[in-house]
Ligand SMILES: Nc1ncnc2c1ncn2[C@@H]1O[C@H](COP(=O)(O)OP(=O)(O)OP(=O)(O)O)[C@@H](O)[C@H]1O
């Protein structure tokens with residue numbers, strides 16, 4: 001299946017002689033070897049990735065793994081050393097300066113970790129900035145900005161400047177600004193990374209609620225696994241410029257591609273990260289064996305399902321799909337077992 005954004009062989013090397021370094025990287029030199037021998041940084045190596053329209057695709061990895069490099073290549077803030085970035089069938093690495101400018105104005109918006117708001121513009125003008133750049137008249141700009149200000153919960157703060165707002169509120173402005181310009185694609189580079197845990201969680205809720213309605217194509221970067229699993233329809237995991245796994249959040253947790261990822265997911269709260277659907281084995285999908293018991297929505301988190309069964313005093317529940325059709329059954333024991341963390345093989 002092709003994606004809305006397709007990355008093919010995407011490679012970025014920082015240093016004065018990237019072509020020569022590229023040859024060595026293709027001969028098999030690692031990031032560390034390349035740094036030692038040539039002082040070049042292999043920030044991204046040969047990435048193939050499809051980002052589907054209307055989903056949140058999270059890119060996760062430790063500091064220095066290449067996440068920001070990847071996102072900067074997607075809106076061509078930097079040029080690739082090799083490979084292509086195709087968006088809606090167009091290779092943006094071939095765009096002329098004018099085409100690139102149009103593309104950035106119309107199609108793509110960015111939300112940054114440090115908000116990057118205009119300090120002297122008030123909330124309304126920050127939110128309306130994208131429309132200003134598009135040459136839209138002031139009255140229309142302000143009406144549209146107002147809609148987004150309301151949507152992100154900032155009504156009453158239109159005239160304030162960023163310094164008068166908390167971090168969470170500033171990022172609401174950042175989000176409203178990105179949405180107000182009408183871009184289909186949002187690039188978010190650790191947008192909630194600078195926020196306190198509680199506010200961060202609140203902003204995740206804001207984003208999920210908006211996304212349920214707007215269905216933007218979102219490339220979301222984080223180094224927080226819980227955030228990745230909570231927000232991502234898909235999660236791509238990177239290390240040292242390589243893509244290690246690109247899968248559903250459930251697969252990352254239940255079927256980690258290597259021991260590094262297994263170690264990473266070891267500590268997460270499975271009860272919250274996994275849904276009932278994820279652990280429903282095929283053998284259970286037999287409507288005849290499942291006739292009674294509380295109904296558990298398939299999309300429910302394991303910990304909520306366990307609580308539901310405990311509350312009802314039931315040992316078995318029926319897992320149901322969106323139309324309340326029975327998909328199978330699960331016992332409380334199966335659910336609690338899936339919530340406990342497995343031992344990591346030595
Ligand atoms: N302009 C640059 N010049 C030289 N090296 C760079 C440059 N930008 C990034 N790098 C290097 O490329 C690698 C990937 O960096 P990148 O910023 O993409 O990582 P990241 O995953 O976003 O990390 P973080 O979580 O800290 O933001 C790192 O080794 C970094 O030092």
Ligand SMILES: [Mg+2]
Pocket residue numbers: 067068069
């Ligand atoms: Mg970064």
